[in-house]
Structure formats: structure tokens, C-alpha cells
Amino acid sequence: MTLTVLAIDDSRTIRELLKEALLQAGFEVHLAIDGLDGLEKLEGLAPDVVITDINMPRMDGFGFIKAVRDKGTHSALPIIVLTTESAADLKARAREAGATAWIVKPFDEVKLVSALRRVTAA
């Protein structure tokens, strides 16, 4: 079964890189430019997993995760944070907001795909 990924990042360059890597790994890939865009696309797409950046305009990654969990309808949706940030307090904040995993950029394609498979495993 093809898994659907929604990848959220305000950098077009990162979005393109993610799309290329994930398509090659066999995922169906959809992109959003920030947290608000991600929230809108989430409803129509019903992805199997979400990858989100943290530092973004309009709505950052923390805001996105909290908004998704507050909805209640996506409580089991795996959300992977992919960010340049590595501070322990930020990781703790993401965990409290409801993130599933935290990956520090620069990302390794193989490890990213491995993490996606792990969090979507039944």
C-alpha cells in the first residue's frame, strides 16, 4: 500500500528535496508551505504521516501540531518534526504538543524513510 505523506516547510528548496527523496522511496507526497497551509491540506488529503518544520511564518510547527491534536480527529496521525533545531527544551515542547518524532536537519534520506516506516507501522 502506498503511504501518503504531507510535508510542511516554508523553504521551497527543502520541499523540493523532500518531495524527490520521498517519491523515490515510493511515497505519495503532498506539500504545504506553513502550518496554516498544512492544516487546510490535512482535511482533504487524510495523509498517513506528516513531516513538519518548526520555524515557519504564519503558523510554526508547534502551532500546527497543537492545532492538529486539538481537533481530536487526528489523534493517531504520526507527526515527525524535521528541523535545524536540536535544543532539548524545544524537543520537550514538541513532545508535549503531541509530536511523534524529532529529526535534526540536515536529514539523511535513508534515516528519514526508515523513521516514516517506523511511525506508520501498524
Place this chain on the structure above:
Amino acid sequence: MMQPRRTEAGGSRVVHVMQGGYEASALPGDMFTTILGSCVCTCLCDPEAGIGGINHFLLPDTGGSTSRQLHYGLHSMELLINALLKLGASKDRLQAKLFGGAMMNNRLGGIGRANAEFAQRFLENEAITCVSKSLGGTLARRIRYWPTSGRAQQLFLRADTPALIEQRAKPILKGASDDVTFF
């Protein structure tokens, strides 16, 4: 991690940014310097907020454009932009100046061009205006950058200086690609 050299002059900071490094500031007295051979530095400034910064990167010479190669420049750009945003800059107001990417010798000629092409493509992709650039050539450059005004000064270095610079130049990829945490 290699630390930038800092000196204090009359309450202002002068920070020398090494290869693989970046610096950002909102303090009007600050000045950043760097020395470039085939490396490229990106100077970014939000003139309305008076916030700016500089990075200095070198892509690995893999003999072609690969996603792994692009990570080096991309990560450096992301770290710089995030540092600027944290200081209060707005990404849509950023103005860029690019320097470096020289062909220092035949062996390193291709990587200088790759660095310069990457930086220009990145700015175009991210809709960041490049207000000036000095890329390519065969001479090393010393750059001074005043981050809050966006003023930059370039000095070409003597022809025998580049060899010393390039001997030290190795691609540096900061960050922790092995860092995966499951909650």
C-alpha cells in the same frame, strides 16, 4: 565545532566567520569578515528591521550535483535564515549579496562554480532578492559585512594567497543527521 574569531573594538564586535559557520546580528556596530576562495558567502539583510547575517559554505566536490552535496549549502542557508528570523527579521524582506565561488585552480574550478550556482538557485527558489553579487574569477576575496545596514566591502587578495586558503578548505556539514528521537 570551529568557533568564529571575535574581537571587540569600541563596544562593537568584529567576527571572523570560518568555513561552515554563520553569524547574525541586530547590533549596528557589529561587522563580520570572511575570506573566500572557491567557497561562497551569502550576506542577508532585512533593511527595515536592521537585522543581517552572513554564512560561509563549501559544497563537497562529488563530481556532480547530488542531493547529498546540496545539503551542505542548504543547511548553511537554513541556519542563517532561522537565526535572522529569531532576531526579528522577515524572510520576505531579506536582501542578499553573494561573493566567492572563484576558480582557484583546475582541480577546484568546478566546485567554485557549483557553490555559486547553488547560492543563486537557492535565492531564486526562496524568492529572496539578490541585490549584488561578485562570483567567479580566479582570485580569493576578503569580505567585510555590516549586517544591520547590509553594506559590504570586497577586497581581492594576492594571487599567492588562494593556495593557502584552499589547503584548509574542507566541506563542513554542521548538525546531527543521526539525531532521530522518537517520543
